[in-house]
Amino acid sequence: MRANRWFTPWLLVLPALVWLVAFSLWPSINTVRLSFTNASPLGGVSQWVGLKNFETLLADPQVWEALLNSVIYMAICLPLLTVLPLLIAVLVQQKLPGIAFFRTAFYTPVIASAVVVGLIWTWILDDRGVINEMAQALGVVQGSVPFLTDRWLLLLSAISLTVWKGLGYYMIIFLAALGNVGKDLHEAAALDGAGSVRRFWSVTMPGVRGTMTLVGILVCVSALRVFSELYILTNGTGGPGGQDNSLVMLIQQYARGFTGNLGYASALSLLLFVVTLIPMLALARMNSKADK
Amino acid sequence: MTNTTTTEPALGGARGAASPTPDVTGATDAGRASRPNGRDGRKRRRAVWGVMSTREKVVRYVLLIVVLFITIGPFLWQLSTSLKGAGEDIYTANPSFIPTEPTIENYLKVAAAIPVWRYIGNSLLVAAIDVFGNIVFATLAGFALARLQWRHRKLVLGLFLATLVLPGEATIISQFVTVKDLGLADNLVGVALPGMIAALNVLLMFNAFRQIPEEIDQAAVMDGANAMQRLRYISLPAVQGTIAVIAIFSFIGAWDDFLWPLIVLQSPQNLTLTVGLQYLQGTFATDQRMIAAGTMIAFIPIAVIFAVLQRFFFKGVEEGGVKG
Numbered sequence: 001m002r003a004n005r006w007f008t009p010w011l012l013v014l015p016a017l018v019w020l021v022a023f024s025l026w027p028s029i030n031t032v033r034l035s036f037t038n039a040s041p042l043g044g045v046s047q048w049v050g051l052k053n054f055e056t057l058l059a060d061p062q063v064w065e066a067l068l069n070s071v072i073y074m075a076i077c078l079p080l081l082t083v084l085p086l087l088i089a090v091l092v093q094q095k096l097p098g099i100a101f102f103r104t105a106f107y108t109p110v111i112a113s114a115v116v117v118g119l120i121w122t123w124i125l126d127d128r129g130v131i132n133e134m135a136q137a138l139g140v141v142q143g144s145v146p147f148l149t150d151r152w153l154l155l156l157s158a159i160s161l162t163v164w165k166g167l168g169y170y171m172i173i174f175l176a177a178l179g180n181v182g183k184d185l186h187e188a189a190a191l192d193g194a195g196s197v198r199r200f201w202s203v204t205m206p207g208v209r210g211t212m213t214l215v216g217i218l219v220c221v222s223a224l225r226v227f228s229e230l231y232i233l234t235n236g237t238g239g240p241g242g243q244d245n246s247l248v249m250l251i252q253q254y255a256r257g258f259t260g261n262l263g264y265a266s267a268l269s270l271l272l273f274v275v276t277l278i279p280m281l282a283l284a285r286m287n288s289k290a291d292k
Numbered sequence: 293m294t295n296t297t298t299t300e301p302a303l304g305g306a307r308g309a310a311s312p313t314p315d316v317t318g319a320t321d322a323g324r325a326s327r328p329n330g331r332d333g334r335k336r337r338r339a340v341w342g343v344m345s346t347r348e349k350v351v352r353y354v355l356l357i358v359v360l361f362i363t364i365g366p367f368l369w370q371l372s373t374s375l376k377g378a379g380e381d382i383y384t385a386n387p388s389f390i391p392t393e394p395t396i397e398n399y400l401k402v403a404a405a406i407p408v409w410r411y412i413g414n415s416l417l418v419a420a421i422d423v424f425g426n427i428v429f430a431t432l433a434g435f436a437l438a439r440l441q442w443r444h445r446k447l448v449l450g451l452f453l454a455t456l457v458l459p460g461e462a463t464i465i466s467q468f469v470t471v472k473d474l475g476l477a478d479n480l481v482g483v484a485l486p487g488m489i490a491a492l493n494v495l496l497m498f499n500a501f502r503q504i505p506e507e508i509d510q511a512a513v514m515d516g517a518n519a520m521q522r523l524r525y526i527s528l529p530a531v532q533g534t535i536a537v538i539a540i541f542s543f544i545g546a547w548d549d550f551l552w553p554l555i556v557l558q559s560p561q562n563l564t565l566t567v568g569l570q571y572l573q574g575t576f577a578t579d580q581r582m583i584a585a586g587t588m589i590a591f592i593p594i595a596v597i598f599a600v601l602q603r604f605f606f607k608g609v610e611e612g613g614v615k616g
Contacts, residue, residue: 024458027470107598123580164366227550
């Protein structure tokens, strides 16, 4: 029997480990270091500026606006993206003829680039796009609805886009979870005369409650990380007066060009990290409570 | 009980294969009376579970088609716009879904406005590097973590798990600094590099390898197989599904990525397709037909790849590979 040499596992894991250190662990530490400097994207010597970036950040109205946008984003996405994908998953779980086609089709928005779907929705929501033209023809509205130029409508448009693109993604997670909800439980309920709706509430829902919590957290975190939808719908500007920025949009804006400031962008990154920890800690709380 | 077995064939002969299991109630005095009821009960049971009523089927298909319209409609609308010629009014209250005179002229216009072939090549290069890196190195690492016994194994596994908490966007700035220090800013290798081995894929492979029964490995060890032989002949064939899922998603991830290449790349000739597409919106803000053609160029390859490989993906989902 040939024994493993002690370094065999290390050799196998080494490339992945190097990548982990170089592109995850070190950047995390370096973000903290950079946030105390005024490093420029154009290079050159950076100086230690102490807490200045954080002072600027707290006094920056754009940051507060971005946080407000994120909270609204989360508040709307959370209920929609924990419920709708579950309903769709229940719909495609039954093996009806052609169901594979429907599953694949429903997943399509997920595999498309955010840039592609952003541009598609920019056209649909355009002043003279299909929604505005049809709404006017039907007499629902007078004049075009400024989906892409009004500060609030723009945010709602981006949220709709995120929800639309997320349906298939969370559908798959629920589909995997539904596979684990006992068939015999459903059968027993059916024998007792419970209809589809009743079975959904009494068997399906309790069976996927854990998954719903997980999906809720994922939705919250991705709502806080939103970038591409807002970038494309606002053509990179962040909306009228930059009011529709997200934290990640601000980070990207400070990462480029002569006015860029990697130190400030790093401080924003730390803020983003802290903010995304909140839903994750909430999950940990809920899990430990459920265990009791 | 002997009574039952002797009387059953005579009484139940007409039932044939419909009920292979002998009905115990048939042996009682009320046998004849209760039998038709039993048959009905079985039918009703099937109607409730398994085979659904026609009404429920219709409702389900109607709902499926509504969702289909919502999810696919925008793509078809964009495809339709991209095929409409300059002569067809696209700004109209009753637009037609089918172009009256389909044309590919908008696609040719895209190629004239931006170096689209070059962008496709750039995106393919980045995707190829990331697919290769993730398949090879995530497999090796996942195997070592799941199938080999070594000191510090748990610690290393913990490190991979811990990075999942980090939102990628929060480290993107210092990643850019790292790539810049490596001299790879404004370089496609710099775009591909960080995504070449993703921690998530290492964990997916770990999970897949872990599900192979230990006994098989032990038998192979007894037969004198070393680690690499066990990987190649025993473990790899069992995890092909997960490898396929990782390959599909590495490709899609690299092809679709926007924020990272947007930060790293600068020169117009180096852009990936997603970043380059923006220039269609910027320079020809009003030519919706051309923008539509551009988005279709970015979308169709992904859609085709996914349509061809989707059965691997959904198989992986059913096996529990993608549970988040």
